[in-house]
Amino acid sequence: MLRRARKTDNNRISRVTGATIVNRPDELEEKDVGTKCGLFEVRKIGDDYFSFFEECDAPEACSILLRGATKDSLNEIERNLQDAMAVGRNIMLDPKVVTGGGSVEMHLAQ
Helix, strand or coil: CCCCCCHHHHHHHHHHHCCCCCCCHHHCCHHHCCCCEEEEEEEEECCEEEEEEEEECCCCCCCCCCCCCCHHHHHHHHHHHHHHHHHHHHHHHCCCCCCCCCHHHHHHHC
């Protein structure tokens, strides 16, 4: 059971588990309970608690947890991850790759 989840988090949880969001526990019916998640755990990492939904039938959302020793290193890790995800997205959308390291210029010079 989760307490005080944000609306956006509630929407993501309902999508991944197949549940229907209700406002009060007395409104809860059997059809509202999500059954598409195999394992739910709350784990403590550092000083914070995180909810993990694993072994889901059709996962449609995920989160990446980043941790760093300092704020600067964490910002650098986040920037590198965003760059890597953008490269992956570009490859998926347009699967054409040009090699780097000056290989294009060397080929043209020949």
